[in-house]
Amino acid sequence: MRFADARPDGRSVVYAHIQTDPLVLRAAGLLADASPTQRLLARAVMNGMTEEPGVWRTMFPTLFGPGSPLPGDPARDRSEAILEVSLEVAGRGEQARSQYRGAIVEALTERLLAARTGPVRRERRILFDGRPAEIHPYDVTAEAGVRAEAWDCKWGARGIKADVIHQLDDARRGAIDEGEQLLVGLVVFDARRSCEVRLVRERGSVPLQSLRLIALESLDRLAGRRTS
Amino acid sequence: MPTIASLIERALEGFATLAATAEPVDSEIQYVADLGTVWEARLRAVAEARGADEADPEVRDAIDALVAEAALIADPHRAIDWLSTLPQVALAALGEGT
Numbered sequence: 001m002r003f004a005d006a007r008p009d010g011r012s013v014v015y016a017h018i019q020t021d022p023l024v025l026r027a028a029g030l031l032a033d034a035s036p037t038q039r040l041l042a043r044a045v046m047n048g049m050t051e052e053p054g055v056w057r058t059m060f061p062t063l064f065g066p067g068s069p070l071p072g073d074p075a076r077d078r079s080e081a082i083l084e085v086s087l088e089v090a091g092r093g094e095q096a097r098s099q100y101r102g103a104i105v106e107a108l109t110e111r112l113l114a115a116r117t118g119p120v121r122r123e124r125r126i127l128f129d130g131r132p133a134e135i136h137p138y139d140v141t142a143e144a145g146v147r148a149e150a151w152d153c154k155w156g157a158r159g160i161k162a163d164v165i166h167q168l169d170d171a172r173r174g175a176i177d178e179g180e181q182l183l184v185g186l187v188v189f190d191a192r193r194s195c196e197v198r199l200v201r202e203r204g205s206v207p208l209q210s211l212r213l214i215a216l217e218s219l220d221r222l223a224g225r226r227t228s
Numbered sequence: 229m230p231t232i233a234s235l236i237e238r239a240l241e242g243f244a245t246l247a248a249t250a251e252p253v254d255s256e257i258q259y260v261a262d263l264g265t266v267w268e269a270r271l272r273a274v275a276e277a278r279g280a281d282e283a284d285p286e287v288r289d290a291i292d293a294l295v296a297e298a299a300l301i302a303d304p305h306r307a308i309d310w311l312s313t314l315p316q317v318a319l320a321a322l323g324e325g326t
Contacts, residue, residue: 037320044313049300058293061286061321156309191326194312197262
């Protein structure tokens with residue numbers, strides 16, 4: 001088993017600009033140390049309609065309401081910063097914001113994973129002797145250590161599709177065939193409950209225990225941290 | 229003062245509005261139905277446990293804002309995404325986990 005850079009194509013050239021956009025990096029940095037509710041705020045705002053921040057503050061009383069931390073408190077300031085950056089993403093327009101959201105989940109995954117293991121890479125293919133290479137690269141990989149890791153990142157549970165699940169499982173089985181271990185999984189910026197509904201429908205013959213699912217509530221596990 | 233049960237009913241009305249908006253996406257009818265099944269069960273479990281409790285005004289305002297936001301969504305694909313988002317936000321406002 002070996003890892004290789006993905007072959008650049010038209011999509012990757014365009015997408016590379018979004019991946020390195022300061023807005024993506026700022027959002028990922030804020031979300032890396034955020035609470036589950038702050039991450040949920042980002043999810044709602046980035047796919048919401050309302051551009052008025054006051055409406056979102058009303059919708060999240062535990063972050064901005066009477067009993068929440070006061071302005072100046074680091075937790076409150078982070079909530080405000082996440083609201084601001086999320087509105088900026090939402091303001092990019094329908095087409096662009098979907099690409100920004102995907103890039104943010106990937107960048108967030110990279111940051112969290114790097115807190116536990118490394119080196120962490122993006123857009124990598126996994127090659128096995130005697131097997132044709134998969135066309136689509138894996139979003140985030142950790143390639144050192146006893147057990148390498150390959151993660152596919154999704155904004156929402158709806159992005160979990162049979163072809164993604166099968167590609168991850170094929171890689172896991174390819175590693176086993178070569179006497180190696182590869183942890184494969186999905187990082188989804190959505191509730192576990194919605195992801196499980198989708199996984200059950202899309203998994204086909206793939207055993208669910210072979211695939212790690214990291215959902216919105218448990219993103220900190222990527223970093224080796226207990227879920228707050 | 230509204231009760232937790234009445235706010236959950238409001239949230240479920242918002243959910244139903246989103247499901248109706250999502251209806252034109254034929255390929256996701258089953259997924260939409262499945263989301264309805266699991267999230268309604270979760271919200272009703274909260275109503276069962278705390279339904280008679282009075283809700284704080286800020287929680288009432290949060291659910292009102294959430295349902296109003298759901299009503300603004302006209303795109304069926306965005307509505308599908310929000311079918312997962314709305315219950316999570318409602319539960320967070322109610323101080324419940326997902």
